[in-house]
Amino acid sequence: MFIEGIHEKDIYTEAYPFRIELNTFENFDWPLHWHHAAELVYPIENGYHTTVNGQEYVMCEKDILFIAGGDTHSFNTRNNKGNRFFIQFDISTMDVFGQAHQLTPFLSITKLISAKDDPLLHTELERNIVGLIHEYQHRALGYTLFLNARIFDILVLLSRSVYSNVDFESSSCNSKKFHILEKLNLAFQYIEEQYQNDISLKDVSFAAGFSEYHFSRLFKEITGKHFLSYLNERRIKKAIQLLIAHNMSITEVALSSGFNSIATFNRTFKKLKGCTPVEYKKMQF
Incomplete structure (x- = not known):
């Protein structure tokens, strides 16, 4: 599974x-x-x-x-x-x-x-x-x-x-649900493969075969989150893995997780985890 x-x-x-x-x-x-x-x-x-x-x-x-x-x-x-x-x-x-x-x-x-x-x-x-x-x-x-x-x-x-x-x-349209989910799955696979790069809503929408408007609506409906929020959460999960398992600097962790600036990385990390990356790393050891 x-x-x-x-x-x-x-x-x-x-x-x-x-x-x-x-x-x-x-x-x-x-x-x-x-x-x-x-x-x-x-x-x-x-x-x-x-x-x-x-x-x-x-x-x-x-x-x-x-x-x-x-x-x-x-x-x-x-x-x-x-x-x-x-x-x-x-x-x-x-x-x-x-x-x-x-x-x-x-x-x-x-x-x-x-x-x-x-x-x-x-x-x-x-x-x-x-x-x-x-x-x-x-x-x-x-x-x-x-x-x-x-x-x-x-x-x-x-x-x-x-x-x-x-x-x-x-309910007669229920069969369409699986078709839409299969298409949306292409978007999630794209995010998983490309989250370390500078990707946009336009890129992910195109990968799934939707317009940006239609994709945004469906994505929010399925996940309960906006695309950028979901992307940042995925990047922070990767950052946490790197902070714990690797001897990398905060800058290296930020860049390897898809953030192109330390300020954005620190701000996003603190918003989601309640502490800075440095503070989080100290708490693990």
């Missing part, structure tokens, strides 16, 4: 398009990304915070968050001991009867389900999720058929729960 631009790829480690990961890290960062797979987040010990399409979801213990395929999301946890399951599955490749397209409009909506707000739906979803986890861990004869059945039970429950709130006109 790796992130190319912001597209998470190679999710599955086996032929069956299904993955369960138990995460127990107290401090866990996974950057902004998207994937074709749908995802369930299920914390079984302590709560959890997730950001999807720029909106933060505050989950209590045993809450269930369904993240629609193609929705951008990130995880950032600090000083939070707990256990949380991430469950990912590719609906299109699991659909042996070719009927999943009927549910597509309803599965384009990220939804948080809690026992407090929707006890009946939560109880049914949790029962199926617990069954998924148990079956995946033990892998008895025919376990993939069992997983398939439980996943479609979950999808039907979720679809019926949002039926009255679906805007069919807008």
Whole structure:
């Protein structure tokens, strides 16, 4: 599994398009990304915070968050001991009867389900999720058929729960979302390859095949940030790596990170980290 631009790829480690990961890290960062797979987040010990399409979801213990395929999301946890399951599955490749397209409009909506707000739906979803986890861990004869059945039970429950709130006109354009994300991914790859150079909004827009206006709007919508803010954050992350791991002067770090002046580097670093590069370096040793 790796992130190319912001597209998470190679999710599955086996032929069956299904993955369960138990995460127990107290401090866990996974950057902004998207994937074709749908995802369930299920914390079984302590709560959890997730950001999807720029909106933060505050989950209590045993809450269930369904993240629609193609929705951008990130995880950032600090000083939070707990256990949380991430469950990912590719609906299109699991659909042996070719009927999943009927549910597509309803599965384009990220939804948080809690026992407090929707006890009946939560109880049914949790029962199926617990069954998924148990079956995946033990892998008895025919376990993939069992997983398939439980996943479609979950999808039907979720679809019926949002039926009255679906805007069919807008959801019919959902297939375009992946095409736009694939194009935007070219921009993120360009930034990753060129952030050390003097690149502009015009350069990145061109790399992705958008006008500057259209790209700016989409970029802000996806990341919650303006292009220059995102670029500076990427450069500061690189600068931090160089400050910690290499015996380089502040000037060398600034230039290697894409800043063409020490003043701009110091000002940007202090704005994002709350201290100067020199102060930060001293704190690490």
